[in-house]
Amino acid sequence: MAIELYDTTLRDGTQGEHINLSVQDKLLITEKLDEFGMDFIEGGWPSSNPKDEEFFLKARKLTLDRSKLCSFGSTARLLQNIENDPNLQGLLHSETPVITIFGKTWIAHTSKGLGISEEENAELIYRSVSFLHSHGREVFFDAEHFFDGFKDNPLFALRMLKAAAEGGASRLVLCDTNGGSLPHEIDAIVRRVLAETGIPVGIHSHNDGDLAVANSLAAVIAGATHIHGTINGIGERCGNANLISIIANIMLKMDRNFTFVEHLSQLTSLSKFVYEILNMPPDGKAPFVGRSAFAHKGGIHVSAVMKDSSLYEHIDPKLVGNRQRVLVSELAGQSNIRYKAQELGIELPEKGELLKNLVNHIKELEHKGYQFDGAEASFELILHRELGNFNPYFEVRESKVTIESRKGSKNVDQAVLKVAVGNEIEHIAADGDGPVNALDKALRKALIRFYPQIKTIKLVDYKVRVLEEKRGTSAKVRVLIETGNGRDTWGTVGVSTNIIEASLQALCDSMNYHLFILKASIPSGEELLQD
Numbered sequence: 001m002a003i004e005l006y007d008t009t010l011r012d013g014t015q016g017e018h019i020n021l022s023v024q025d026k027l028l029i030t031e032k033l034d035e036f037g038m039d040f041i042e043g044g045w046p047s048s049n050p051k052d053e054e055f056f057l058k059a060r061k062l063t064l065d066r067s068k069l070c071s072f073g074s075t076a077r078l079l080q081n082i083e084n085d086p087n088l089q090g091l092l093h094s095e096t097p098v099i100t101i102f103g104k105t106w107i108a109h110t111s112k113g114l115g116i117s118e119e120e121n122a123e124l125i126y127r128s129v130s131f132l133h134s135h136g137r138e139v140f141f142d143a144e145h146f147f148d149g150f151k152d153n154p155l156f157a158l159r160m161l162k163a164a165a166e167g168g169a170s171r172l173v174l175c176d177t178n179g180g181s182l183p184h185e186i187d188a189i190v191r192r193v194l195a196e197t198g199i200p201v202g203i204h205s206h207n208d209g210d211l212a213v214a215n216s217l218a219a220v221i222a223g224a225t226h227i228h229g230t231i232n233g234i235g236e237r238c239g240n241a242n243l244i245s246i247i248a249n250i251m252l253k254m255d256r257n258f259t260f261v262e263h264l265s266q267l268t269s270l271s272k273f274v275y276e277i278l279n280m281p282p283d284g285k286a287p288f289v290g291r292s293a294f295a296h297k298g299g300i301h302v303s304a305v306m307k308d309s310s311l312y313e314h315i316d317p318k319l320v321g322n323r324q325r326v327l328v329s330e331l332a333g334q335s336n337i338r339y340k341a342q343e344l345g346i347e348l349p350e351k352g353e354l355l356k357n358l359v360n361h362i363k364e365l366e367h368k369g370y371q372f373d374g375a376e377a378s379f380e381l382i383l384h385r386e387l388g389n390f391n392p393y394f395e396v397r398e399s400k401v402t403i404e405s406r407k408g409s410k411n412v413d414q415a416v417l418k419v420a421v422g423n424e425i426e427h428i429a430a431d432g433d434g435p436v437n438a439l440d441k442a443l444r445k446a447l448i449r450f451y452p453q454i455k456t457i458k459l460v461d462y463k464v465r466v467l468e469e470k471r472g473t474s475a476k477v478r479v480l481i482e483t484g485n486g487r488d489t490w491g492t493v494g495v496s497t498n499i500i501e502a503s504l505q506a507l508c509d510s511m512n513y514h515l516f517i518l519k520a521s522i523p524s525g526e527e528l529l530q531d
């Protein structure tokens, strides 16, 4: 039997700290989730805020091919006022085919939170569900705090579920609202509920014990056929169950199917899409879809995956739209270097001194603070230099940067460089907006006569990282520069205790790389005279 996917990114997901989605964001995510193949998309709580009301109004114009839109809310506030309850009315006005309402199934919440008796709570649930159902809507019942409630008083918890079922609920969704349950508890309780009710059971887990995904899978193993969660696990406190991991585990490891999702190659892009809309950096360590999920650093690992990827990878990354990566660091062996070289289309000898020297050279540089993840152009130059394919196109013989700041007048930052190209020496000064800009301008001014090709490139990104924080202002810094030519970008690195020196190294690598890729030739004396 296919398992139903119920996405609550737009409702419970937005209850997470720092998460905020506009109406337009919610509409975009809804379309993406439909395209991916969710069965149900919970859009929000219509009567709780104007944004969600507007969302449901605008969502009526969306054409969803697969997903059914759901609105969410609580049971009525007062037993005496079911028909006119503003929350239930708001749910009906949202005009969604499915309505999900949550009710109390832990006795402490009924007595302390709502201040009503067991009898009254059962009636509140029954009458709220049947009211919505009588208006032709499919109603799902979220049994809030079900697992804690069941552990405390199983008869009470089961009675509330039965009230929802009698009212016409077509799914009983068991919520681990406080997120503290363990998989074996979920397993036993789901089995008991299935034995006592004849209605499909769902699971809604929170991640407070870091077990939301495991608990969702335990529920499925016990017989649940409907799973709630959010993309990337965003949500209240520590988040909701991460649907990305749940979907991948169920399809690839448990050999179970969903209604619409046929293959998982869109999983990584779905995760990135939601991060992008949330304006949040993607979690590199996220299982299945993170940038590091299949990144190998240890030399032993790389040596093995080059023979057979499955030796250190639990699945083929392509299945989820991700890719294998190999990192170069002080933990690298010859295999890492060979892998990276292959990736860059560079042929290295199988074994031998050259490879050993390269590994040692890289390890020394890493020890000094260099890092080549994000600075692959610098790494490529090292390989080509070692192989004898590359000689720097120029050499900065001297550099001086001055920063002049006077109260009441504009700062003047100036760089003076002595640059050698072949036998020629250029002595150049340039002003800039800040010392790095002055340096960049001076370098270009010095080189442009010899290499007009550098006109087309520009700095895209500039990052500084302090390497030995404890040393305060005398610490080493690593500068990572990204340069682009409008079509491609490339990263270079520099390290020094002097931020200007580190920036100059990264800038020089960047220009050298551009010239190297263009196969520019170092001008001869005659060519220079013709100029």
Ligand SMILES: CC(=O)SCCNC(=O)CCNC(=O)[C@H](O)C(C)(C)COP(=O)(O)OP(=O)(O)OC[C@H]1O[C@@H](n2cnc3c(N)ncnc32)[C@H](O)[C@@H]1OP(=O)(O)O
Pocket: 012, 015, 045, 047, 048, 049, 074, 075, 076, 077, 102, 103, 104, 113, 114, 144, 177, 236
């Ligand atoms: C487990 C979950 O994630 S449930 C979803 C939680 N999400 C949210 O709360 C986000 C949206 N919520 C809101 O915008 C607001 O809380 C509203 C509009 C729903 C209510 O706002 P207010 O009327 O100001 O009430 P407030 O938020 O202070 O308290 C919630 C009220 O709901 C009542 N309530 C809680 N659960 C239920 C329930 N299942 N059925 C009926 N009433 C309930 C509480 O007893 C409390 O009532 P009281 O004020 O009479 O004590």
Ligand SMILES: CC(=O)C(=O)O
Pocket: 012, 102, 142, 143, 144, 145, 175, 176, 177, 178, 204, 206
């Ligand atoms: C309903 C819900 O979001 C919860 O119980 O966690």
